[in-house]
Amino acid sequence: MILSRAQRNHPEFRKGASDMLSVAPGIAAWGLMTGVAMVKSGMSTVEALLMAAIVFAGSAQLASIPLILAGAPIWVILATAMCVNLRPYMMHLPLRERLLAGYLTGDLTYVLFIKRFAHPGADATERAGQMAYLMGNGGVNWVSWTTCSLLGVVLANAIPTQWGLGFAGILALLGMLCSLANSRLRWVAAAVAGAAAVAAYALPLKLNILTAIAAAVLVCLALEKTALHRSSSGGGH
Numbered sequence: 204m205i206l207s208r209a210q211r212n213h214p215e216f217r218k219g220a221s222d223m224l225s226v227a228p229g230i231a232a233w234g235l236m237t238g239v240a241m242v243k244s245g246m247s248t249v250e251a252l253l254m255a256a257i258v259f260a261g262s263a264q265l266a267s268i269p270l271i272l273a274g275a276p277i278w279v280i281l282a283t284a285m286c287v288n289l290r291p292y293m294m295h296l297p298l299r300e301r302l303l304a305g306y307l308t309g310d311l312t313y314v315l316f317i318k319r320f321a322h323p324g325a326d327a328t329e330r331a332g333q334m335a336y337l338m339g340n341g342g343v344n345w346v347s348w349t350t351c352s353l354l355g356v357v358l359a360n361a362i363p364t365q366w367g368l369g370f371a372g373i374l375a376l377l378g379m380l381c382s383l384a385n386s387r388l389r390w391v392a393a394a395v396a397g398a399a400a401v402a403a404y405a406l407p408l409k410l411n412i413l414t415a416i417a418a419a420v421l422v423c424l425a426l427e428k429t430a431l432h433r434s435s436s437g438g439g440h
Contacts, residue, residue: 219339238355
């Protein structure tokens with residue numbers, strides 16, 4: 204069970220929490236500035252507080268806020284949020300636990316998770332360890348992000364956006380991204396996504412994000428059976 208005593212006492216739970224503590228300051232700074240951005244983008248304090256407390260997805264929040272304020276169709280908002288929060292490894296869980304695990308899996312949580320576990324668990328013991336790690340990691344991430352995001356909403360008028368604290372979170376994410384780019388196929392995916400996002404930047408409603416994801420996925424699927432993929436198999440894909 205998610206958050207059971209056995210899970211909290213599992214060594215992987217402590218390992219997950221420890222790994223996240225190293226990047227928690229960047230997450231906290233990013234959450235703080237996201238709270239500020241929500242208020243200064245035109246959301247009311249009540250709306251911003253509700254979003255900070257309920258929505259736990261940094262990149263999805265930052266991508267969704269301008270869409271909501273622009274009056275974008277709900278399918279565009281949901282598609283954007285879903286695309287930046289796709290997560291495997293959890294299909295064996297019951298729906299209730301899968302929803303909770305999905306909620307707690309933030310961007311850096313997932314990056315750290317797949318660095319430690321290259322493949323889904325093959326048996327119940329491995330899966331239990333993976334979920335314990337995810338809960339320890341995600342718990343620290345949730346506290347860091349949500350606390351500072353709420354603080355940012357409350358202190359929005361006292362914290363100037365010129366401080367650029369949100370850039371600390373971006374740097375943390377970029378550092379993790381570079382550490383994951385350990386194969387040529389992954390570098391190709393990153394390059395294709397970046398190029399597509401820039402090329403499609405003029406599209407309305409942040410649709411360049413969806414374009415970038417789709418382009419990277421299609422290119423990687425096309426390359427999976429090529430020599431490039433075989434030479435990258437040691438580093439995963």
